[in-house]
Amino acid sequence: MTTDDCIIIGGGPAGLTAAIYLARYHLRVRLFDCGSSRAAMIPCTRNHAGYPDGIAGKELLARMLAQAEKYGVHREGNRVERLRLDVDALALETADGAYRARAVLLATGVVNHRPRHLLPEVHDPALERGLLRYCPVCDGFEVTDKKVGVIGTGEHGTREALFLRSYTRDVTLVAPEAEHALDPACAAKLDEAGIARVNGPCGDYAIEGDRLAFDTARGRMAFDSVYPALGSRIRSRLAIEAGAKATDTGCLEVDDHQRTSIPGLFAAGDVVKGLDQISHAMGEAGVAATTIRNMLDEQRPLRR
Ligand SMILES: Cc1cc2nc3c(=O)[nH]c(=O)nc-3n(C[C@H](O)[C@H](O)[C@H](O)COP(=O)(O)OP(=O)(O)OC[C@H]3O[C@@H](n4cnc5c(N)ncnc54)[C@H](O)[C@@H]3O)c2cc1C
Structure with a gap:
């Protein structure tokens, strides 16, 4: 079995940025991606620098993949099932086979928890329309002075509602299931900011005109935009099972050079604790790729 210089797991903004860098360092790179980047859900990103009129997430990913392919990277649409530290390399398994690499970059991202009872046939068009x-x-900027609902509670829901309050006066925090679970400090902050509170359960979601409507304990409510604040699942299982250190919530812990606690295993993007943004994912990937290049060069000088 050949040993690749680097295997990248994940073909979102982090994985694709690393692929471009590593291929341009003349390294032998393999990219596995099972095709569920969060960036593909973005109808139009307007805060990503360089696109004054915004760009759709799928278009941005297509451009990045084309750039990586230009330097010889081939995206393999397989899910990596297992990762472990072998004697002198990292070993990976997909449904189709086994692979080895001197370095691995994990760029597997996160998955947002969706509101229960929000069916895909309502979810997807609502997302596309910014409802x-x-x-x-x-995209808080896009809801400036709009009527906004936040589905969530506790500290997380409170933080998100307060963040949105800097864009609009009209923010309502709706408990997802039944009654709000707010400690007095959260309740006081919400009161001070003039954020309304409504109990759940939320259900029967539907697009009604230009709004997303759903049932609450106070009857049917409709908002220009609704933000679920329900947390996310961090896709760090492969690394944690291999022994990498992670936070309580499952985000991978890395040093300033994106090195995890496992030798040769690096991580970048949303799967690492930090700001879940495209620019951040790209920056971390550039750092990881360059550290990988330098590590490989130290092990065996890279020469043409
Ligand atoms: C609706 C929405 C709007 C957003 N808008 C913006 C915005 O305007 N600006 C901004 O900066 N950010 C935005 N974001 C956040 C942005 O999408 C993420 O920060 C970014 O996609 C993170 O990149 P990533 O490469 O770390 O992860 P991802 O883009 O999620 O990519 C991870 C990839 O890893 C693959 N993968 C996972 N596990 C495996 C495995 N075991 N084997 C193989 N492949 C695997 C997945 O299929 C996926 O393709 C938005 C997110 C959402 C959901």
Whole structure:
């Protein structure tokens, strides 16, 4: 079995940026991606620098993949099932075979929890029309002075509602299931900011005109935009099972050079603790790729 210089797991903004860098360092790179980048859900990103009129997430990914392919990277549409530290390399398994690499970059991202009872046939068109949003940092600007609902509770829901309050006066925090679970400190902050609170359960979602409507304990409510604040699943299982250190929530811990606690295993993007943004994912990937290049060069000088 040949040993690749580097295997990248994940073909979102982090994985594709690393692929471009590593291929341009003349390294032998393999890229596995099972095709569920969060960036593909973005109807139009307007905070990513360099695109004054915004760009659709799928278009950005297609451009990045084309750039990586130009330097010889081939995206393999397989899911990596297992990762472990072998004697002198890292070993990976997909449904189709086994692979080895001197370095591995994990760029597997996260998956947002969706509101229960929000069916794909409502979810997807609502997302496309900006009636449903997942990232206030990304697109809070777009809801300036609009009527906004935040589905969530506790500290996380409170933080998200307060963040959105800097864009609009009209923010309502709706408990996803039944009654809000808010400690007095959260309740006081919400009151001070004039954020309304409504109990759940939320259900029977539908697009009604230009709004997303759903049932609450206070009857049917409709919003210009709704932000679920329900947390996410961090796709770090492969690394954690291989023994990598992670935070309580499952984000991988890395040093300033994106090195995990496992020798030769690097991580970048949303799967690492930090700002879940395209620019951040790309920056971390550039650092990881260059550290990988330098590590390989130290092990065996890279020469043409
Ligand atoms: C609705 C929405 C709007 C957003 N808007 C913006 C915005 O405007 N600006 C902005 O900066 N950010 C935005 N974001 C956040 C942005 O999408 C993420 O920060 C970014 O995609 C993170 O890149 P990543 O490469 O770390 O992960 P991802 O893009 O999620 O890519 C991870 C990839 O890894 C693959 N993968 C996972 N596990 C495996 C495995 N075992 N084997 C093989 N492949 C695997 C997945 O299929 C996926 O393709 C938005 C997110 C959402 C959901």
